[in-house]
Amino acid sequence: MTPSARLQTAVARGYTRVTASALGPRQSAVVRIGFSFTWLLFLVREWPHRRELYGPDAPWNWDMAARLIDGNRAFSALMWSDSTVWFEIVYALAIVSSALLLVGWRTRTMSVLFMIGVLSLQNRSIFVGDGGDNLIHLMSMYLVLTRCGQVWSLDARRAARGGADRAWPPRDTTGIVLWAVTGTALLWAQLFTDARLYLTADGPLPGLGWGTVLWGLWLVHAGWWFVRRYAPGEPRIVMDALAKVAHNGALLVIMAEVCLLYxxxxxxxxxxxxxxxxxxxxxxxxxxxxxxxxxxxxxxxxxxxxxxxxxxxxxxxxxxxxxxxxxxxxxxxxxxxxxxxxxxxxxxxxxxxxxxxxxxxxxxxxxxNVLRWAEARLGRARDRLAARSVWLPGQRARESDEVSPDGTLVR
Structure with a gap:
């Protein structure tokens, strides 16, 4: 085989690997769980002090934060209103989205809401935090592009039960409602709050405003649902390949970020x-x-x-x-x-x-291999715990009782 033929073969294999599978499903799940747990734990711990850190009682008050964000064009939903009620809503949203991302419920939507919560709070008071907060800041944006719910998530459990790979997936009423609610909230923010001053500002890329980013993600989610529901052939294959490329690219960026950090x-x-x-x-x-x-x-x-x-x-x-x-x-x-x-x-x-x-x-x-081993061990521990906690109505489990494969007790 000539050198050019070897190069072509290597390029073809690389292209197939990048577009045919979302690499590192367990690694991306651990990253998702780790960062959502860290942020959730921090928010819960600082609940009594939330207003002094990010809210109306902060030394870095709302007017000072607004002037800074006007200059650096950062994103913060807390700048849409100086109301205390709005601050409490955003803080509660950050907690809820972190918890739901942790368990992997609707990870595509929750990863976006998680990013909004992280950026809103951290950009509101830039002098609060350390290097760990900067890392969460960056990773919250990278996680949006990953398929971090492939394993160890409620999404994976639901897909296994419902058959995610079927040509005609079942109607997703919950997903439609969630999509409609988030779109309505974004439309309200852009039309009736001060968000219109910030969503059109510079976003994560030059010339790309945050409004364009958020509406773009909202439309992508709608397009993915439509293709899965009504175009299971080549359009679905193409969109699935693009999603895998985005996932693999984001995973590569996360790896590069860690190397650059150290x-x-x-x-x-x-x-x-x-x-x-x-x-x-x-x-x-x-x-x-x-x-x-x-x-x-x-x-x-x-x-x-x-x-x-x-x-x-x-x-x-x-x-x-x-x-x-x-x-x-x-x-x-x-x-x-x-x-x-x-x-x-x-x-x-x-x-x-x-x-x-x-x-x-x-x-x-x-x-x-280590993650597979941990998954198997935790799975066996969970099964043993579930088996010991199940008994027939009116009967109490004893150590001498045996548990059948379907979870009922056998005397």
Missing amino acids: ASAGWYKIQGSRWQDGTALYYPLHLDYFSPWPWLADIVASSGTLVMVLTYGTVIVQVAFPFTLLNRRAKNAMLVLLMLEHLGIAVLLGLPFFSLAVVAADAVFLPT
Whole structure:
């Protein structure tokens, strides 16, 4: 085979792989679960302080936020109105969409609402948050383009029961109602609120306003439903291939984002004198803000050798991680070290949400075999728990009872 023929064959195989399947279904599901759980946990934890962080009682008041957004053209639904009621609605929407995305209910719609909630709150008060919030900010937009509900979701469960691959799928009344409600809400916001001033501004891409983005996503969802319902032939195949390309492209961007995160963090650390002499970790351990357990920080800081090893180890694993992607075993070992590093950051420095966000991003590199193993183990545990909790009416389950395959008790 000539070199040109080999190249053509390789290109054809790559094209088929990218357009014929949505790669990394379990990895994208873990990313979805990780980021939605992190954001949901943060919102619930800060519920008593929500108005001081993002609402009408925030030091960064609504007028200051409006002037800033007029300049940077960021998106925030909280700028549509300065009403306290509107703020409570947006905050509640952020919580609900995070919870529903976590369990994988209508992931296409919930991923868009999740993105709106994240951007609205974070862009309202840009000085609240840390690196983990920036990561959630970016990933919320990437998740919109992924098929993150293929597994481990209520969508996958419903598809398995209803036959998602049938030529004529059943009528989706819930999806139609949800689509109509979101379209009505968007139309109301653009016609009757201050949203018209912001939806026409610059969006995620130059010259593309946020109104165009949101209406475009709304129309794409309608087009996908129409094609699945009434054009199951070639139009469906084409749209399905485009969706898979978008998913695979977004997954590649997420991977590149994680590599860029570690590479930039590691190389910037190398330039710092405290990182060069191995004492950088010593200083945050003595800051009250980063010491939830001072006695534990004192134990770590009391050993100069341990501080030096952790300081140099942090730089080494961050700089080396992008290069270990060339070797699967090295990548898996480095991934474990990175997750342990962020577990240590969560405990020692009191940054649990930052650590959860980074670990959720790292999960995109988890081996499929490990995720399959975890899925099988959790499935067996769930089946055993369900079997033990089922009994016939009027009878109590005893340890000597046997459970038949259909879930009933056999004496």
